[in-house]
Amino acid sequence: MADWWRGSVTYQIYPRSFQDSDGDGIGDLKGILARLDHVAWLGADAIWLSPIFPSPMRDMGYDVADFTAIDPLFGTMTDFDALVARAHYLGLKVMIDQVLSHSSSDHPFFRESRGSRDNPKADWYVWADPKPDGSPPNNWLSIFGGPAWEWETRRRQYYLHNFLATQPDFNFHNPAVQDWLLEQMRFWLDRGVDGFRLDTVNFYFHDAQLRSNPPSPLNGPLPAINPYDMQDHAFSKSQGETVGFLLRMRRLLDDYPDRAMVGEVAEGIRAMALMADYTSGKDRLHMAYTFEMLSPVFTAGHFRSRIETFFAIAPHGWPCWAFSNHDVVRHVTRWAGHGAPDDLARLAAAMLLSFEGSVCLYQGEELGQTQTDLLYRELTDPQGLRFWPEDRGRDGCRTPMVWDGGPQGGFTSGRPWLPVKPPQLARNVAAQKGVPGSVLETYRALLGFRRAEPALIRGRSRFFDLPEPVLGFLRTWQDRALACVFNLGPGSVEVGVSGAQDLASPSQAARLEGERLTLGPNGFAYLAVPADAAIRT
Structure with missing residues (x-):
């Protein structure tokens, strides 16, 4: 298929x-x-x-x-x-x-690339000159800690690594x-x-201009465990x-x-x-x-x-x-x-x-x-x-x-x-x-x-407005409609499901009486219902 x-x-x-x-x-x-x-x-x-x-x-x-x-x-x-x-x-x-x-720094292409500025693989990885004071070209950080730039003496340039220094980034440009x-x-x-x-x-x-990332708008009063999380990575990725x-x-x-x-x-x-x-x-x-x-x-x-x-x-x-x-x-x-x-x-x-x-x-x-x-x-x-x-x-x-x-x-x-x-x-x-x-x-x-329910594989979703901790939605495909109801909390909850026909297997801590569905702690149920069914508390 x-x-x-x-x-x-x-x-x-x-x-x-x-x-x-x-x-x-x-x-x-x-x-x-x-x-x-x-x-x-x-x-x-x-x-x-x-x-x-x-x-x-x-x-x-x-x-x-x-x-x-x-x-x-x-x-x-x-x-x-x-x-x-x-x-x-x-x-x-x-x-x-x-x-x-990226590749490993053991990859033969990187070994060649780091050897000089004029070899056949010289531009296959991301290289940049240092600032006049010798520091990296911008403020980009590695996910595994520290700057995302590593110095290479043979080229007298930095190379980019968003992860470990032994994981140099390919130059997709x-x-x-x-x-x-x-x-x-x-x-x-x-x-x-x-x-x-x-x-x-x-x-x-990466940003071809190597512009520095701004701070994250989500920063709190204390530094993050990993400083990487303190940046909005507007330029180091997602271009x-x-x-x-x-x-x-x-x-x-x-x-x-x-x-x-x-x-x-x-x-x-x-x-x-x-x-x-x-x-x-x-x-x-x-x-x-x-x-x-x-x-x-x-x-x-x-x-x-x-x-x-x-x-x-x-x-x-x-x-x-x-x-x-x-x-x-x-x-x-x-x-x-x-x-x-x-x-x-x-x-x-x-x-x-x-x-x-x-x-x-x-x-x-x-x-x-x-x-x-x-x-x-x-x-x-x-x-x-x-x-x-x-x-x-x-x-x-x-x-x-x-x-x-x-x-x-x-x-x-x-x-x-x-x-x-x-x-x-x-x-x-x-x-x-x-x-x-x-x-x-x-x-x-x-x-x-x-696998047996096309509504769960192909059906669209329509969510019901239910209070926490209840999640409920309808999955519909052609003439089949399935209400899916979940209790994310530690106590019992009760909801009404209009047109509920039966509890479709499997379920957990679920009881259907007429159109009233009771779900125990972490309970869930699937119910065969009309396509216009509603769920309410």
Whole structure:
């Protein structure tokens, strides 16, 4: 189907932490292959593989040293081909991470570029002269702390790195860079992948004039934990030229049948506008996501406003919603104050899988997995190492997938690269599979329900004006209308649903008597209703 991605559910696999096949403590492609049946059984439509390319792993693979090879840590190209073939046999699409905004400083192109000002790759990265006093050309900051500029003595210039100093930014203002990156994508399309997750898609272009960023209008009375958050990144990223490159990417993908792209928009105050701009029409990204729903905010008003805002400014765009991924605290921990962990996990699944748009699930989310509490000496993430203890980094959401209650959770026969601790070990696949009402079985039921309900995949949304903590909306498609009602609070609530016919399975803490629906703490329900139904308190 040409638009399989529209309304799809993609399961994110973090390869280092999914399954280790050789006992070295690091997950690999053969391990993923051995566990693919789990993803198919769950009911996802696609998998997204975080980076598997050769890398010095200073940022766990998001510092790519070779864009068309497999890091030996993960296996071989033969292993990759076998994984793609098995996924396709199981009916799963395969999307891979493309980290195009920058490379590793170990990449041969950067080694050449930094050598002089007149070599063939001299203008492939972002270079700038110092100010007369020797300081960097502007005030741009790195996400991982400190200036976004690093001095290179051989050129007597600074180079730009929005992330680590070992992750130099490509110069997208150079057409040759764009051409080359598109060819790297073509390599994987020819290999049979079904699409790409595009890392930091709004970081591709910088302001050619290198103007300094203004302060963020959201600054409070105290400095942020990370000074990066104190700037409005008006010039260091999110430039208008980005759309031109997205058009080129879309033309490339349109040369191949049934392929798709989802872009990560890492932005603050302009996030929704960029997400809308990047997906509008049929010649840009197929879909995009921001961190709007990956935040600590857990209110009905917040979720409603994000969905309504997107479709108001991009009626012909397409979002991809997520509650957790490899960059943020797992949502069961992030929203812990709003309910019991398992109840909250099931409620979150029901909400996410009923939102208009596509969905991404992060490995372990289907278990109600929680954030791992790590010691400083256990960290590997540069973010956590730099900003500890106020920001503990991203390692806590990247700990290994837990398959059973045995040693290391069935992830490895060796010592895992990050520890498997008792709270996470308790939430494992074997203990939940086949257990009615478990978080895992609820996810599977909800995914099956979504797949069988065209209204949840294709239907438009109409929200009802309900007081906190109740979120309610109607999804309609052709002659099918489904009311989706969620109680985000710790107490019971009661609402009236006109024309309510029955409780559609599944539900949680829900009771329908006539047209009165009672939802217990973190309760949710789907109801078959007329298209003109109303919900009221």
